[in-house]
Amino acid sequence: MVFRKLARPLLASAFITRGIDALQHPGSRIPAAQKFSAAVAEPLGVPNDPELLVRVNGAVMAGAGTLLALGKFPRVAGAALALSLVPATFFEHRFWEEEDPEVKAAEKKQFFGNLGLLGGVVLASLDTAGNPSLVWRTKNAAHIASLESQLAAKNAVSAVSDKLPF
Known part of the structure; x- marks a missing residue:
C-alpha cells in the first residue's frame, strides 16, 4: 500500500513533465509526428496535423500521469500512458536509422528508457491493488x-x- 502511494507518483512524474513539455514546446517532436501521421494517422482517418497530434499526446501524458500520481483510475491511466508511449517511442527515437554514433547512442538510450517506462505503466495498468x-x-x-x-x-x-x- 505504501509502496503504491510512492511508486505511482514517481512513475507518473516522467509523463507529467514530458506531457507539459510537449504541450508548451511541440516543435522538436513534429518530425516524428509527421512520420506517425503518414504511417498510422492518415489510414485511420486521424487529422493530419502533426502539431495537434503532439499536443494531444502531451495532454494525454500529462492528464493520465496526473491521474496515476493521484491514484485515481490507475489502471485506466496506466493503459492510456502505455498507448501514448508506444507511438512516441517508435516514431521519435528511431536509433536504427541514425548514422552519427553519438546521436544513435542518445536515441537508443531514450528508446530503451521509454521501454522501461512502458513496462512500469503496463504493471500499473494491471495492478488491482489487492482487489x-x-x-x-x-x-x-x-x-x-x-x-x-x-x-x-x-x-x-x-x-x-x-x-x-x-
Whole structure:
C-alpha cells in the first residue's frame, strides 16, 4: 500500500513533465509526428496535423500521469500512458536509422528508457491493488448465476414432483 502511494507518483512524474513539455514546446517532436501521421494517422482517418497530434499526446501524458500520481483510475491511466508511449517511442527515437554514433547512442538510450517506462505503466495498468480484477469478477458473477440457475431448476423440479399424485 505504501509502496503504491510512492511508486505511482514517481512513475507518473516522467509523463507529467514530458506531457507539459510537449504541450508548451511541440516543435522538436513534429518530425516524428509527421512520420506517425503518414504511417498510422492518415489510414485511420486521424487529422493530419502533426502539431495537434503532439499536443494531444502531451495532454494525454500529462492528464493520465496526473491521474496515476493521484491514484485515481490507475489502471485506466496506466493503459492510456502505455498507448501514448508506444507511438512516441517508435516514431521519435528511431536509433536504427541514425548514422552519427553519438546521436544513435542518445536515441537508443531514450528508446530503451521509454521501454522501461512502458513496462512500469503496463504493471500499473494491471495492478488491482489487492482487489479482484474485472475479469475475475465477471467470471465469478457468471459462476454464481450458473449455480443459482441450477438451484432454481432443482427447486422447480422438486416443487412440481411434490404436487404429482404418484
